[in-house]
Amino acid sequence: MAQIAQVLVDVPTMQTNRPYSYQIPVAWQSQVTPGMRVVVPFGRGKRRVQGFVLKLDETTNYDGDLKAIDAVVDLAPVLNHEALEMTEWLAESTFSFRITCAQTMLPAVMRAKYEKQLRVTAQTTSTVQQTVFKDQTEVPFDDVATTPKAVSDLLRLQADGQVDVYYHVKNQARRKTQLAVKPLLTSSEFTEAETDVRAGATQQLALLKGLATLNGEVLAQKAFTERFGVSEATIRVGAKKGWLEKVAVEVYRDPYATSNIKPTKPLKLNDEQQVAVDQIVTAIEAPKTTTFLLEGVTGSGKTEVYLQAMAAALAQGKTALMLVPEISLTPQMVNRVKGRFGKAVAVLHSGLSSGEKYDEWRRIQRGEAQVVVGARSAVFAPLKNLGLIVMDEEHESTYKQDDAPRYHARQVALWRSRYHNCPVVLGSATPSLETRARAEKGVYQRLVLADRVNRRPMPSVSIIDMKKEMQQHAESNFSAPLLVALQDRLDRHEQSVLMLNRRGYSSFVLCRDCGFVLKCPNCDISLTLHMDTHTMKCHYCGHEEAIPRVCPNCHSRQIRYYGTGTEKVEEELRDLLPDARIIRMDNDTTRKKGAHAKLLAQFGSGEADILIGTQMIAKGLDFPNVTLVGVLNADTALGLPDFRASERTFQLLTQVSGRAGRAEKTGHVYIQTFNPDHYAIRFAKHHDYEGFFKYEMRMRHQGGYPPYYFTVQITASDLDEAVAAKRMYQLLQWLRPRLAPNTIILGPTPKPIARVNRRYYYQIVIKYKQEPNLKQTLTTLLHETQVQQRQGLQIGIDVEPLHFM
Numbered sequence: 001m002a003q004i005a006q007v008l009v010d011v012p013t014m015q016t017n018r019p020y021s022y023q024i025p026v027a028w029q030s031q032v033t034p035g036m037r038v039v040v041p042f043g044r045g046k047r048r049v050q051g052f053v054l055k056l057d058e059t060t061n062y063d064g065d066l067k068a069i070d071a072v073v074d075l076a077p078v079l080n081h082e083a084l085e086m087t088e089w090l091a092e093s094t095f096s097f098r099i100t101c102a103q104t105m106l107p108a109v110m111r112a113k114y115e116k117q118l119r120v121t122a123q124t125t126s127t128v129q130q131t132v133f134k135d136q137t138e139v140p141f142d143d144v145a146t147t148p149k150a151v152s153d154l155l156r157l158q159a160d161g162q163v164d165v166y167y168h169v170k171n172q173a174r175r176k177t178q179l180a181v182k183p184l185l186t187s188s189e190f191t192e193a194e195t196d197v198r199a200g201a202t203q204q205l206a207l208l209k210g211l212a213t214l215n216g217e218v219l220a221q222k223a224f225t226e227r228f229g230v231s232e233a234t235i236r237v238g239a240k241k242g243w244l245e246k247v248a249v250e251v252y253r254d255p256y257a258t259s260n261i262k263p264t265k266p267l268k269l270n271d272e273q274q275v276a277v278d279q280i281v282t283a284i285e286a287p288k289t290t291t292f293l294l295e296g297v298t299g300s301g302k303t304e305v306y307l308q309a310m311a312a313a314l315a316q317g318k319t320a321l322m323l324v325p326e327i328s329l330t331p332q333m334v335n336r337v338k339g340r341f342g343k344a345v346a347v348l349h350s351g352l353s354s355g356e357k358y359d360e361w362r363r364i365q366r367g368e369a370q371v372v373v374g375a376r377s378a379v380f381a382p383l384k385n386l387g388l389i390v391m392d393e394e395h396e397s398t399y400k401q402d403d404a405p406r407y408h409a410r411q412v413a414l415w416r417s418r419y420h421n422c423p424v425v426l427g428s429a430t431p432s433l434e435t436r437a438r439a440e441k442g443v444y445q446r447l448v449l450a451d452r453v454n455r456r457p458m459p460s461v462s463i464i465d466m467k468k469e470m471q472q473h474a475e476s477n478f479s480a481p482l483l484v485a486l487q488d489r490l491d492r493h494e495q496s497v498l499m500l501n502r503r504g505y506s507s508f509v510l511c512r513d514c515g516f517v518l519k520c521p522n523c524d525i526s527l528t529l530h531m532d533t534h535t536m537k538c539h540y541c542g543h544e545e546a547i548p549r550v551c552p553n554c555h556s557r558q559i560r561y562y563g564t565g566t567e568k569v570e571e572e573l574r575d576l577l578p579d580a581r582i583i584r585m586d587n588d589t590t591r592k593k594g595a596h597a598k599l600l601a602q603f604g605s606g607e608a609d610i611l612i613g614t615q616m617i618a619k620g621l622d623f624p625n626v627t628l629v630g631v632l633n634a635d636t637a638l639g640l641p642d643f644r645a646s647e648r649t650f651q652l653l654t655q656v657s658g659r660a661g662r663a664e665k666t667g668h669v670y671i672q673t674f675n676p677d678h679y680a681i682r683f684a685k686h687h688d689y690e691g692f693f694k695y696e697m698r699m700r701h702q703g704g705y706p707p708y709y710f711t712v713q714i715t716a717s718d719l720d721e722a723v724a725a726k727r728m729y730q731l732l733q734w735l736r737p738r739l740a741p742n743t744i745i746l747g748p749t750p751k752p753i754a755r756v757n758r759r760y761y762y763q764i765v766i767k768y769k770q771e772p773n774l775k776q777t778l779t780t781l782l783h784e785t786q787v788q789q790r791q792g793l794q795i796g797i798d799v800e801p802l803h804f805m
């Protein structure tokens with residue numbers, strides 16, 4: 001029997017990718033299995049940390065006394081065989097620590113939390129001990145070490161051997177339970193018992209009848225009282241008489257319990273959809289690991305293709321995973337999947353409470369849910385026997401995680417498809433250049449939906465040159481043609497969607513006399529005006545301050561607000577079109593849980609004429625009565641120092657244009673821009689993804705950017721700018737001889753937004769076509785920078801970064 005466990009320990013200050021050996025106490029030797037969490041002593045002193053059992057061994061080649069496992073956290077493994085293998089691959093491919101990867105795969109509540117505890121080791125009558133502990137034998141350290149005096153008292157007690165400090169690993173994952181009624185007799189025994197009850201005791205008779213109908217099953221007390229009209233007092237009587245037992249049963253917190261989603265049936269597919277579904281289903285049934293690119297224009301019915309392919313996987317007795325960008329932003333999608341697959345669906349996204357996430361996760365792990373819809377981290381959902389993975393809007397950058405492990409969900413999806421031997425479908429109207437280029441080479445199989453459902457026309461797009469418009473009516477956000485079109489839709493009782501591009505844009509405060517711009521004291525960017533709270537806020541670190549009345553620099557009163565926020569646009573529009581009913585959707589109006597879905601439902605049911613919003617309204621919305629889309633500022637993101645600026649602008653314009661004219665009525669789009677001749681805008685006008693792809697590929701080729709080159713970004717940050725800069729120059733010296741001569745190293749440069757949260761950022765970008773030494777070099781770097789991290793300097797490694805800001 002295995003006596004030794006190899007444990008991956010959670011030691012944040014000393015991350016390591018090497019497991020440590022621990023003795024398994026005899027009593028647990030038959031229970032401990034790989035994938036379970038355990039608590040183990042680590043290092044000197046009484047420190048306790050959590051860890052994952054990776055492997056069991058009969059013997060060890062460590063010749064010293066092995067420490068023993070302290071406690072077992074789980075009764076069953078929380079990481080299965082696949083997950084354990086995945087941690088190893090993920091750590092290697094993202095240059096992060098295996099423990100960080102393991103934790104990323106689990107719901108946040110399952111991550112260990114440590115509590116510093118103080119415990120009595122020798123009982124004395126000392127008054128200090130009395131005041132600290134009262135009558136308890138242990139107390140949380142933070143509760144008692146509140147003053148310098150208290151701390152010095154405690155230190156004296158510790159030196160005296162009266163107390164010691166240890167770390168308690170806290171389990172935060174709580175199951176929710178409910179009181180339930182459990183019948184203790186058989187149905188015939190209950191019928192018999194009825195004869196012993198007085199004829200007038202109607203409540204008790206009702207109770208016995210109810211218990212008999214349960215056939216031995218447990219039922220929640222609340223449901224029982226409602227169904228059989230029996231009071232709680234009567235249930236207590238029944239418990240005393242030995243008819244029933246009150247038990248606690250586990251219930252799941254169901255985030256969609258109260259929503260009322262209508263069931264749907266599969267639609268009859270059109271020819272293009274049918275071809276796509278057939279190809280995918282063939283790969284599911286084979287089974288084969290084919291990766292499909294489903295390139296379908298907006299409104300071409302990609303979702304129906306996903307749903308029918310997923311149904312085919314379920315029909316094979318397999319499971320299906322569907323990823324969506326940030327699901328809390330696309331409640332329509334959840335409804336569609338739940339409408340088709342009902343209770344088989346589990347949903348995972350950031351809008352759920354941590355308890356809800358934990359419950360959905362366990363439903364998946366126990367095999368009670370066969371379909372998962374979720375945002376980025378749902379790619380780790382513990383589905384067994386996967387038959388299909390779908391990634392909708394595959395070009396979206398929210399699929400990439402910004403912190404370690406810096407993984408892209410697409411990469412994880414492809415890994416899992418190899419593990420399960422199942423196909424992946426990457427879907428988009430505007431695929432990322434990388435994905436489309438792979439389809440060009442035949443690495444991915446391309447499926448095309450060239451037409452909208454029922455051959456509905458794409459909306460016509462008008463480009464409005466704002467330089468000319470500004471000469472006529474300077475201060476307005478609305479050009480004359482857009483305003484006319486809005487009024488026209490009001491008259492016809494049709495709906496409009498207006499998008500304000502927030503990226504690279506903000507409403508800031510500027511002094512007309514001296515040019516002073518109010519900036520965040522922690523970060524290198526201007527503060528944004530928020531009218532709802534009447535404050536200036538930093539969108540990077542959350543810093544907040546009052547709106548200045550005079551210029552902090554020259555004390556002039558000529559301080560003014562510039563730029564446009566959604567609120568200002570809304571205000572202006574209410575002036576221009578006083579009869580219009582307007583819904584505004586941005587970070588401020590959707591902060592509350594469920595607010596997003598509610599606003600969309602209101603708009604969908606026709607309670608408003610105009611929906612104004614930020615990027616969050618660009619994707620996925622499918623409202624038949626929307627015939628007008630206006631983009632107020634198409635090009636604010638074009639000027640950003642990032643080679644993907646054109647690609648992002650093209651994608652955004654195409655996606656938002658796609659919201660118009662999706663049903664019987666034809667749609668029209670107005671794009672207001674200062675760069676009417678820019679190619680990203682010209683191709684978007686003609687819904688010409690393929691044209692854009694070819695043009696942009698040439699640009700990338702000339703510039704030496706992905707997909708022609710691979711990239712890795714290394715950042716250093718420190719509170720002291722000189723430390724960050726110096727470390728990067730040292731790093732450059734260190735890297736150069738280790739990498740191939742034709743590998744390009746850019747930088748170091750300060751990042752375009754050089755200071756965030758009081759830290760200064762410097763970056764180096766490595767561009768390469770083939771680099772045999774890269775893996776080894778970056779792995780070494782990862783481990784060597786551990787020491788520095790402890791001193792405050794932080795090094796980040798990002799493989800294929802999506803943002804260069």
Ligand SMILES: Nc1ncnc2c1ncn2[C@@H]1O[C@H](COP(=O)(O)OP(=O)(O)OP(=O)(O)O)[C@@H](O)[C@H]1O
Nearest residue numbers: 267268269270298299300301302303304453620658
């Ligand atoms: N075969 C079909 N017959 C009739 N209606 C369909 C069919 N397939 C899809 N639809 C409908 O067409 C509309 C558009 O489909 P869907 O939202 O899936 O498009 P999409 O390709 O995902 O678009 P986008 O990329 O813009 O989100 C939906 O209302 C959907 O119910």
Ligand SMILES: [Zn+2]
Nearest residue numbers: 511514551554
């Ligand atoms: Zn000033």
Ligand SMILES: [Zn+2]
Nearest residue numbers: 520523538541
């Ligand atoms: Zn800030």
